[in-house]
Structure formats: C-alpha cells, structure tokens
Amino acid sequence: MIRYPLLVYHYENNHSVDIQPIINFINYRWRILNNIVVQPKIMIIGSPPSSLLRKLVAAPPVGAMIYEENIEIWRGTPTPGSNWRMRIDRGDIVNLRDAIEIRSNINLGGGGNSLYVNVTTQTLSDETLHQLRNKYWREINRYVITEDDYGAALLAALYASKLNAPLLFQGHYDLMEIKDKRVFLVGEFTDSEIEEIESYAHIENRYSIDELQDTIIAAGARYIILVNPLDTIVGFNVNSTIFGLNRFYYKQSLLAPILAAAKRGVIVETPSLSYAEIDGILQEFIDNHFHGSKPSIIILAAPSSIPMARPNYPSTPVLNGNHVYYEVFNYNDIDIKASNIETGYHTIYSHPGHQFAPYIEYSWSLDEVGGRSIRRLMKYSSRYLEWIENTQVDWILGQPCGGSGSVVFYNYSKETNNDVYVLRRGVLYQVAHTEKDECNPCITPDDSVIVWQEKSTGDWDIAYDRGIKTVIERDGNQVNPSAYGDIIVCQDDLNGNWDIHVINISSDYSFTIPHTGDQILPRVWGDRIVWQDNRYGNWDIYMYDLSTGVETQVTVDENDQILPRVYGDIIVWQDNRNGNWDIYMYNL
Structure with missing residues (x-):
C-alpha cells in the first residue's frame, strides 16, 4: 500500500x-x-x-x-540571497557539450560552460524549508548535510531517507538549527566549513561519494540506479499535437533517491552523453565497488540523457596526409580506424576498452595516431598501442589536439576549474592553471603556439602562449579556437549569432566573416579555414581562403554535414545525407 x-x-x-x-x-x-x-x-x-x-x-x-x-x-517566498543556485561541475558541462555536438549534432556554441553553470532554480526560502522540516519531524536529533552539488545531493537524499533524517544543503540553513545535534556529512567540504559545523554540532560521520556508495552496497544494495544529473537541462524537444507539449524526459534523475530506496539500490551518476565514457564510468564503478559480484542495472533516463546503444557510425574525423582517422564501433567497443584516401586501405587500431577522440602528432609517420580513453592518453606506433603516462591529472576532457611531438588537452579540478596541459615528449607541463576557466586548447602543427579559450571577466576570450601568455580581450564570447602559424580562428557571438573571427597574432590584425545563422567549430590549415554553417537551416560545410578572400560552400545537401577538418587540399567531415553518419571527403 x-x-x-x-x-x-x-x-x-x-x-x-x-x-x-x-x-x-x-x-x-x-x-x-x-x-x-x-x-x-x-x-x-x-x-x-x-x-x-x-x-x-x-x-x-x-x-x-x-x-x-x-x-x-x-x-515559496524567497528572500534576497536565499535562492539556491544549482552548481554543476564545469568539467561535466564540457563533456556534455562535446557529446552533444559530436553525437547529436546540437549546437551549444562551444562555450557550453557559460550556458549552465550556476543555473538558478526556483526554490523555497531557507526559512520556509526550515518550517517544512519541523512539520514532518516532531523531534530532530540528527541531520544529513550534503555539499551544494546536485549529483552528491541525490545520493545524500537516499542516505537521509535510510536514517529518517532531514537533508540540508551546505550554505542553505541556519547554523543554530544544527546546534548540539548529530550530523552526517556527504561530499566535499572545506576545512573552514568543517570547523564551523563542528563549533555547533557533533559530526557523527563524514563520507565522500565513493565511501557512501561503498556503505550502501555493504548494507545490501544489489541494484545500480544509473542517472545523468544533467537531465535537468537535457531532454527531448518535439512538438506534440496530442499532448500540446514540447518538452519530454527531463529531470528523471530527481526520482533516483525514491527508486533506490524502494529497490535497495545505489545511485551512480554519469554526467556525459558519450556512450564510451558512460560505459567506462559504469564498468569502473562495478570493478571498484562490487569486487566480482554482478549487480543489476536500472537506467533511470531517456536515451536523450543516457544513450542505450553503442554508436555504430564513424565520427570525429581528423586528417594527416592521405589518411583519415576516426572513431568506429568494432567488436563490442570503440576503436580508432584509419583510411587511406588514395589506396582505400583501412586499418583498425584495436585494443580492449574504448579508445576515441583521435588526434595527430604531425612529426609522426602516417601510420601513427593518438587518442584518449576515459582517463589516459595513448598513441599507436606501427599498430602498437602505448599508454602515455599522465598521472598528475585524474581525467582527460574534450578532444586532444596534437602538434609536433606534443599534445594539448584540459582537465577539471574543483580548486581551479578547467586547466590546460601540454604533454611534450613524455613530460607534462601546465600551460594555464589558474582559478579562471581555461579549456578547448589547440596547438599549431609546429608546436610554436598553444591557444585556448578563457573565461575571466564574465565572457569567453581567446588566450595564447608562444613563450609569453597573451589574452585577446574582445566584447562578446570567443570560443573553439584553432591555430596555424600566426593565424588563430574562433567562433564569435559579438553580433548576436556565432560568426567566424580571424586573428593574426603577428600583425594584431583581425576581422570577422559575418553571416546569418551560426558558423561554428572552425579549423584552419595554411590559408584555408573550414567550419560548419546553418545559414540555410541545416548544417553545411564552408571554406574561406585567406590568400584570395573567397568563400566557398563545400556541401549543398539538405541533410547535415558537421565537424570539418582540413589538411592541405583535403577537407573531411561527418555527413548524414544517407540517413546515418558517414565520413565524406572533398579534394580542392
């Protein structure tokens, strides 16, 4: 009942x-x-x-x-300063944005962090919540306090229900409410926060997310409730004449604590839309927490938030000489495949687990390519895979970018947000490591310039390093940079939509290629710039020649063509004209 x-x-x-x-x-x-x-x-x-x-x-x-x-x-009668701002890790947002752009072909503009971080949610005031707690508990002797993070709060809510204790969010309660009470902490807290809580209450126990998951499993949990904590902002949008609605399958993760309590499950969050990353996160969790036993898995999400099938199409192409490298599903996992555009010969660089997001180091021979797994970089040399040791960082984000014996990438930490690193001939260097948000790096083929996007004054700017760091300050947002020689290209929303912006860092001359619609994800090689463009309602590939000032529409098909790359006279992209994604090429 x-x-x-x-x-x-x-x-x-x-x-x-x-x-x-x-x-x-x-x-x-x-x-x-x-x-x-x-x-x-x-x-x-x-x-x-x-x-x-x-x-x-x-x-x-x-x-x-x-x-x-x-x-x-x-x-709810919110008072000034009492609204809860739902904090979502920037690294999660970037992973989400990459997955959406690559897998689902939805334009989030590259600066996806700025769209979602500090999303304000309609909530009750802290005082109203206090009154509500007193209505449901005649006497309260203990509390569960969670860090102010949505994913952590889902697991903390499950734990609070098991203790029959109210759940508090750090920073959103009166300290007098916990005076002389027992409290249980879930998540990450600073030393000053711990000291402040201890001055009012007795900390009975303190759990990290991993520790609380282990505790719940040890208590008999045999189900994994798999959720995407970002489904509050990701769903399925379609106009329904039957229901009169156009937004479906949002916020299903909110039900996770209720389902986990009913099924004796443990909540696992996977803040990504990449099948490879979700599969890796889930397998790693099972290996580390269930120690040989086989849990049942309940996916509490729609396919828009957690894809139910492996991608079975080539994607994310990169170029080197006559070779195109891309991701492909191969024998139960994702591997990197190479196709010789002259001979038609194909090579699959197969290895257990997922390898994806290929990149090129341009000093290598044509049969060598790099990529990433969930946590590490790797390179293939004569079809032999060698893991690149980068133990100073915990998580690789985005698509790496290769230079001449170097590769740049970024990772996330709660202390300094996103940071940019370069791995140069086996040695890891920090390129941008501040409390600012620095991400989406690229390096020129000769290693002379590293460029990235940086959020410092409320919007995104382009920064680069060729011995000395320089920030190119400009109104609006500039994101998704690419560089070759002295030329940096990026997408710019100064005019209200995304345009391609070109910067010569030697002459300080810059200009914008303005059009209607959005022009995003530019790449440059030599005098040629390519990008994807939706000025006519679908995504097409365009090219601009810096030497002549001539713009060319490369594709005219009514279906979508996305993610272009250029090398010399060759342009490749991901193409949906046949109803599924293929890799197409154009020889100039």
Whole structure:
C-alpha cells in the first residue's frame, strides 16, 4: 500500500503544465488500488499554477474533486540571497557539450560552460524549508548535510531517507538549527566549513561519494540506479499535437533517491552523453565497488540523457596526409580506424576498452595516431598501442589536439576549474592553471603556439602562449579556437549569432566573416579555414581562403554535414545525407 506518494508537476513549455497524470493517479490508482473512499489530503510544495488548483477541485473525470480544506500549500517566498543556485561541475558541462555536438549534432556554441553553470532554480526560502522540516519531524536529533552539488545531493537524499533524517544543503540553513545535534556529512567540504559545523554540532560521520556508495552496497544494495544529473537541462524537444507539449524526459534523475530506496539500490551518476565514457564510468564503478559480484542495472533516463546503444557510425574525423582517422564501433567497443584516401586501405587500431577522440602528432609517420580513453592518453606506433603516462591529472576532457611531438588537452579540478596541459615528449607541463576557466586548447602543427579559450571577466576570450601568455580581450564570447602559424580562428557571438573571427597574432590584425545563422567549430590549415554553417537551416560545410578572400560552400545537401577538418587540399567531415553518419571527403 502506498502511504505517501510523491507527485511531480512541471512546466513542459512556457504555457503548459503537465497536470493530467496527477489527476489520473488520484482518481484511478490512489483511490481504487488503495480502496480509499475518504478524501485524500494534498500538500503542494511551492507556488502551484491556477490550472492545477482548478483541476484538483473539479469533478471527475476532468478533475479529482478534492475539497478545498484538504489542500494545503506551502508557497515559496524567497528572500534576497536565499535562492539556491544549482552548481554543476564545469568539467561535466564540457563533456556534455562535446557529446552533444559530436553525437547529436546540437549546437551549444562551444562555450557550453557559460550556458549552465550556476543555473538558478526556483526554490523555497531557507526559512520556509526550515518550517517544512519541523512539520514532518516532531523531534530532530540528527541531520544529513550534503555539499551544494546536485549529483552528491541525490545520493545524500537516499542516505537521509535510510536514517529518517532531514537533508540540508551546505550554505542553505541556519547554523543554530544544527546546534548540539548529530550530523552526517556527504561530499566535499572545506576545512573552514568543517570547523564551523563542528563549533555547533557533533559530526557523527563524514563520507565522500565513493565511501557512501561503498556503505550502501555493504548494507545490501544489489541494484545500480544509473542517472545523468544533467537531465535537468537535457531532454527531448518535439512538438506534440496530442499532448500540446514540447518538452519530454527531463529531470528523471530527481526520482533516483525514491527508486533506490524502494529497490535497495545505489545511485551512480554519469554526467556525459558519450556512450564510451558512460560505459567506462559504469564498468569502473562495478570493478571498484562490487569486487566480482554482478549487480543489476536500472537506467533511470531517456536515451536523450543516457544513450542505450553503442554508436555504430564513424565520427570525429581528423586528417594527416592521405589518411583519415576516426572513431568506429568494432567488436563490442570503440576503436580508432584509419583510411587511406588514395589506396582505400583501412586499418583498425584495436585494443580492449574504448579508445576515441583521435588526434595527430604531425612529426609522426602516417601510420601513427593518438587518442584518449576515459582517463589516459595513448598513441599507436606501427599498430602498437602505448599508454602515455599522465598521472598528475585524474581525467582527460574534450578532444586532444596534437602538434609536433606534443599534445594539448584540459582537465577539471574543483580548486581551479578547467586547466590546460601540454604533454611534450613524455613530460607534462601546465600551460594555464589558474582559478579562471581555461579549456578547448589547440596547438599549431609546429608546436610554436598553444591557444585556448578563457573565461575571466564574465565572457569567453581567446588566450595564447608562444613563450609569453597573451589574452585577446574582445566584447562578446570567443570560443573553439584553432591555430596555424600566426593565424588563430574562433567562433564569435559579438553580433548576436556565432560568426567566424580571424586573428593574426603577428600583425594584431583581425576581422570577422559575418553571416546569418551560426558558423561554428572552425579549423584552419595554411590559408584555408573550414567550419560548419546553418545559414540555410541545416548544417553545411564552408571554406574561406585567406590568400584570395573567397568563400566557398563545400556541401549543398539538405541533410547535415558537421565537424570539418582540413589538411592541405583535403577537407573531411561527418555527413548524414544517407540517413546515418558517414565520413565524406572533398579534394580542392
């Protein structure tokens, strides 16, 4: 018998609220299955739309016929500074953006961090939440306090339910509330936060995310509840004439603590849309936490948040001479494949586990290529894979970029956000390591210039290093840089849409190639710049010749062509004209 069902309503678009499932539940499942004849009491947390209230009191089948005196509303009355800003790790956002752009062909503009970090959510004030806690607990002797992070909070909510204790978010409660109480901490806290809590309460236990997951598994959990904590901002958008809605499958991760409590499961978050990364995260978790036993897995997400199938098409091409390198699904994992565009000969660099995001070091011979796994870089030499040791960083993000015996990449830390590194002939160097956000690096083929995007004054600027670091300050956002010789290209939103911006760092001359629509993901080689362009409603490939000032439309197909790369006279890209993704080439 269901004692206290939780029903969720939310806005599907700017005008429509998903209400009917709540009415159906009250009329057909709550009353009939539980054989309840009396009026149920309804508590609504927040400020409900008037349409919901009208349907709750209306007669069936339109409404649920609830007496008004049985409806209690706890309205949110936020006070200045009391709104909760949901913090999402920048590294998670970048992984998400890369996966969307590569796998789903959705333009997030390259500076995806700025779109989602510090997303403000509509919440109750801290005082209102305090009153709500006192309504449900007559006496509170202990609390669970979680770090202010959505993914950590999902697991902490499960733990709080097992302890029958209220859940507090660090920084969003009155310290007097925990005075002389026992508290359990979940996640990461600074030393000063620990000292402050200890001055008011007794810390009974403190768990990292890994430690709490181990504790839950040791208590008998045999299910993994797999969620993507970013599904609050990722879903499926389609206009439905039947439902009158256009946003589906968002926020399913909110149900994870309830499902995990009912199924005796442990929550695992995978903040990515890349099948390879999700598969790697999940397998690593099972190996490290279940120690040989085989848990059951429940995926609490739509395919828009966690892909259910391996990508079975070539993607993310890069060029070197007459060879194209790209990802391909091969014998149950993702490997890097090479195709000789002159001879048609193909080579698969196969190795257990996933290898993806290929890059080229241009001093290498044509049968050598690099790539990345979840945590490490690797290179292939005469079809032999050698892992590149980079133990000073925990996680490789984005697509690496190769130079002449060097490769640049970035990783994330909570102390300094995203940082840029270069691995040069086996030695790891920090290129940009500050509290600013530095990501999406690229290096010229001769190793002379390293360029990246940097967020320092509220928007993204381009920075580069050729012995001395220089920041190119400009209004608007400039992201996704590429470099060759003295030329840096990037995408720029100064005019309200994304345009291609060109910078000569020797002469300090720069100009923009303005068009309608968006022009994104530029790459430069010699005098040629290529990018993907949606000025006509779908993505096409365009090229600009710096020596002549002539722009050329490379593709005219009505389907999408994305992710162009250029090397000499050859342009390659990912193409969907046949209903699935293929790699196409154009010889100038």
